[in-house]
Structure formats: structure tokens, C-alpha cells
Amino acid sequence: MEAVRSLVSKRLKTFIKTGIPGLILPASKRYFSLIDEGYDVIFRGAPHFVLVSTPSFAPCAGWDAKIALSYFDTYAQSLGLGTCWCGFGVWAYRLIPSLRRKLKLPFFYKVDAMMLFGEPAIQYARPTAPEPMRIDPVRFKA
Numbered sequence: 001m002e003a004v005r006s007l008v009s010k011r012l013k014t015f016i017k018t019g020i021p022g023l024i025l026p027a028s029k030r031y032f033s034l035i036d037e038g039y040d041v042i043f044r045g046a047p048h049f050v051l052v053s054t055p056s057f058a059p060c061a062g063w064d065a066k067i068a069l070s071y072f073d074t075y076a077q078s079l080g081l082g083t084c085w086c087g088f089g090v091w092a093y094r095l096i097p098s099l100r101r102k103l104k105l106p107f108f109y110k111v112d113a114m115m116l117f118g119e120p121a122i123q124y125a126r127p128t129a130p131e132p133m134r135i136d137p138v139r140f141k142a
Contacts, residue, residue, distance in 0.1 A: 082120030
């Protein structure tokens with residue numbers, strides 16, 4: 001994890017200095033400044049991650065990856081682990097070829113989803129209680 005964290009941080013700092021990320025994603029400038037200052041914005045100090053890759057030609061590849069991680073998320077929570085979806089991590093693997101090579105994925109596979117996990121930083125005394133929701137049935141006439 002530390003090797004991945006270090007490489008991603010180094011590459012992102014170099015990329016941020018070009019000014020291109022600020023032009024492409026102006027709403028993310030605060031993240032870029034935090035990364036430049038050395039904060040682990042991408043992996044948030046997590047000790048582990050699960051990365052899901054799928055064949056590019058699979059008809060529902062992106063969905064399959066997210067469904068698989070949803071099951072992992074539920075299972076990890078049942079074991080008392082904390083989880084966090086990591087979209088920035090997916091982009092790091094897509095944009096940094098040396099990271100992708102370390103995975104030894106076949107050429108036609110793509111990285112689709114990532115989840116961080118480990119001991120949770122906070123404990124909730126109880127889950128939130130959502131407001132009752134309104135359900136309106138829809139009827140179609142043929």
C-alpha cells in the first residue's frame with residue numbers, strides 16, 4: 001500500500017505543477033493543493049484496498065465491478081471494517097501506466113472500481129434514522 005501511495009503522490013504532484021488538472025477540474029483545486037502539501041487525499045491513510053478490473057468487451061463491465069464491490073462493502077462492514085469508495089484511485093490506475101503494469105492485467109482489462117478498507121476511524125453509536133419516504137405507485141394503461 002505504501003509503495004502505491006508513494007508513487008501516486010509523486011506522479012500527482014508532478015502533474016499538478018503543470019497546471020493542467022486545475023484547468024480540467026477547477027472544482028477540485030482544493031484537493032490538488034492538499035495533495036501538493038503532502039496530504040493523502042487519494043487513499044486517506046487506508047491500510048488496504050480492493051481493486052476490481054473487468055474485460056473491456058464485457059457487456060456490463062462497469063456495473064459488474066460496482067456490484068461486486070457493493071457485496072464486499074456489505075461483508076466488510078459486517079466484520080466491523082470501515083470502507084470507502086475510491087474513484088480517484090481508479091483514475092490513478094487508469095492514468096499511471098507503471099501502476100497498471102504492476103497489476104499484470106491482460107491488455108484488454110480495465111480498472112473499474114476501487115474500495116479502501118481497514119479499521120474504521122470512527123464508531124457510530126447507532127445508525128441514522130431516515131425520514132419516512134413517500135412512494136407513489138405508477139399505473140400504465142395499455
